[in-house]
Amino acid sequence: MNNSDDVRSVQQEPVSDSVWEMLEKLGTFPVYHGRHTVYCLNIVGQIEGHSILPESCKTTKYEHILPILAAIEQEPLVEGLLILLNTVGGDVEAGLALAEMIASMELPSVSLVLGGGHSIGVPLAVSAKQSFIVPSASMTIHPVRMNGMLMGVPQAMNCVDGMQSRILRFVSEHSRVSEEALREMMQRTDELVLDFGTVLDGRQAVEVGLMDAVGGISQALHALYAMIETAEQRYC
Numbered sequence: 001m002n003n004s005d006d007v008r009s010v011q012q013e014p015v016s017d018s019v020w021e022m023l024e025k026l027g028t029f030p031v032y033h034g035r036h037t038v039y040c041l042n043i044v045g046q047i048e049g050h051s052i053l054p055e056s057c058k059t060t061k062y063e064h065i066l067p068i069l070a071a072i073e074q075e076p077l078v079e080g081l082l083i084l085l086n087t088v089g090g091d092v093e094a095g096l097a098l099a100e101m102i103a104s105m106e107l108p109s110v111s112l113v114l115g116g117g118h119s120i121g122v123p124l125a126v127s128a129k130q131s132f133i134v135p136s137a138s139m140t141i142h143p144v145r146m147n148g149m150l151m152g153v154p155q156a157m158n159c160v161d162g163m164q165s166r167i168l169r170f171v172s173e174h175s176r177v178s179e180e181a182l183r184e185m186m187q188r189t190d191e192l193v194l195d196f197g198t199v200l201d202g203r204q205a206v207e208v209g210l211m212d213a214v215g216g217i218s219q220a221l222h223a224l225y226a227m228i229e230t231a232e233q234r235y236c
Contacts, residue, residue: 043065085111113205
């Protein structure tokens with residue numbers, strides 16, 4: 001391991017023009033002025049996947065985020081990943097791809113839900129190694145919605161059910177809530193006017209085991225710093 005002087009000198013190295021250009025386009029940035037170097041990743045608006053959404057929609061494009069995650073996993077300057085979430089959901093496969101990518105990283109990671117972590121945002125929220133949610137935020141668990149024409153045949157229904165099962169399994173494996181409990185919340189009929197499902201505020205999300213703790217940016221950063229320092233001790 002490098003000593004603290006080496007780490008400080010490395011962190012003060014200038015960022016290349018190409019990195020600044022990428023950060024300007026994507027609105028994400030590494031934080032160099034804390035106890036550790038943390039990469040802050042915003043996932044906001046609607047997750048854009050295989051179809052391009054209108055310019056009037058605030059979107060997070062998964063094809064932009066995937067290479068960033070691959071890059072920071074290999075970047076020795078980056079010690080941790082902070083994910084800020086305020087999303088209404090979006091493309092199921094794109095959102096699940098991002099969640100799987102985050103969950104498979106060795107880099108210490110913490111997620112913080114601000115505003116909302118709805119639909120496919122739920123797997124994204126739990127994909128980090130530790131998850132936080134502010135009290136006023138909410139998370140919506142509902143069945144998979146399909147756009148366009150869907151054939152009314154058993155094969156189509158099996159495809160949708162299989163997609164739902166993959167999402168529920170991922171969320172269950174990365175939180176403290178069972179698949180059965182998630183499916184029951186997904187199928188409730190007394191909370192949403194035009195859909196099945198359940199809406200949980202920040203404290204309720206923690207109570208059911210979906211999120212790890214109620215907290216804001218300070219708590220999220222302290223948890224991430226602690227995780228980084230534990231990892232450093234392990235490899236010293």
